[in-house]
Amino acid sequence: MSRDTAMSKASKDELRQLLNDLRARLDGDDLKVEQLSELMDQLSRFMGDKPSEDQQRLFGELDELSGIIRKMKSEIASLRPDDIKAEYIPNATDELDAIVDATAGATHEILDAMDALEEFATTLPPEQAEIVTGATMRVYEACNFQDITGQRTTKVIKALKSIEERVEGLVTAFGDEIAKYAAANPRQKKEAEGEDALLNGPQLEGKGVTQADIDAMFN
Amino acid sequence: MAVDPNMPILIVDDYKTMLRIIRNLLRQLNFTNIEEATDGSMALRKLREAPFSLVISDWNMEPMTGLQLLKEVRADAKLKDMPFIMITAEAKTENVVMAKKAGVSNYIVKPFNAETLKGKMKTVIGDF
Numbered sequence: 001m002s003r004d005t006a007m008s009k010a011s012k013d014e015l016r017q018l019l020n021d022l023r024a025r026l027d028g029d030d031l032k033v034e035q036l037s038e039l040m041d042q043l044s045r046f047m048g049d050k051p052s053e054d055q056q057r058l059f060g061e062l063d064e065l066s067g068i069i070r071k072m073k074s075e076i077a078s079l080r081p082d083d084i085k086a087e088y089i090p091n092a093t094d095e096l097d098a099i100v101d102a103t104a105g106a107t108h109e110i111l112d113a114m115d116a117l118e119e120f121a122t123t124l125p126p127e128q129a130e131i132v133t134g135a136t137m138r139v140y141e142a143c144n145f146q147d148i149t150g151q152r153t154t155k156v157i158k159a160l161k162s163i164e165e166r167v168e169g170l171v172t173a174f175g176d177e178i179a180k181y182a183a184a185n186p187r188q189k190k191e192a193e194g195e196d197a198l199l200n201g202p203q204l205e206g207k208g209v210t211q212a213d214i215d216a217m218f219n
Numbered sequence: 220m221a222v223d224p225n226m227p228i229l230i231v232d233d234y235k236t237m238l239r240i241i242r243n244l245l246r247q248l249n250f251t252n253i254e255e256a257t258d259g260s261m262a263l264r265k266l267r268e269a270p271f272s273l274v275i276s277d278w279n280m281e282p283m284t285g286l287q288l289l290k291e292v293r294a295d296a297k298l299k300d301m302p303f304i305m306i307t308a309e310a311k312t313e314n315v316v317m318a319k320k321a322g323v324s325n326y327i328v329k330p331f332n333a334e335t336l337k338g339k340m341k342t343v344i345g346d347f
Contacts, residue, residue: 107236114243133247137333140243144330147237151279151308 077181107146222347224249226272231262233280259283278307293322
């Protein structure tokens, strides 16, 4: 008697249905990693009471794979990728945006000052005007840096956003596991103490007090 | 033939700081008739509306890049001979090759200095 005929028709239909469902979910990209263990448990029911050597080996492999997946899920959850998405990456991109804005603002200020100097140079004797003009030209050349650093920073921001999307996929796939881990391991936020707690600047625009606020504290 | 310092020049960059830097450098080279555009589409519109003697364009812009602008210029019967200098941070060989294939007159990599700009302009429009 073959192994196939050892299964009842009902069992075979159920197994076929299970496999069809699995295939459909794989094709539709609708299979979450956390569902694999459950699937393996379901498949193992079709092994019968006296599985063959091949079946036993296959089951052993599946069981091992299931264990690896469980361990991996737990390890990934312990890394708290939700924190990376919710806190670290947005903070990093905000800081980078602030750098671009600040350097752009400073560059415009420098260019305004150079414009004023050039204007002033027109009132000078030719020899002196030439010195001023030469100096302002060097400043214009140096201001190239802002465009380059801006473009480089934009590339880094794009890379961070790409990482954020991937982490979001990870958070979606392991959401339940992460929530379980977070509930079981409430974050012990390491708070800085004493003077160290005061070192968290520079603040982003609107996140700190203004000089006027500070002045008011002294009045 | 001497280059007319009053020749109209179109500078194209999506980054206003860069437009300002190029404008000031050109002014120091005694070129004062300078028009600006902040992307390829705006530049193309301006080129079709008024005569220009030189285009100095960035590459990386949206929605129309400097390379697309260059191709449009070269494909336009009235503009195809327009001197066109690309100033860009794109410094890979394949970029330069692509721009040359598209008919760029010269190519400057950022950051650049006034001497380089002057040298490339001389190559393209003649001595000044």
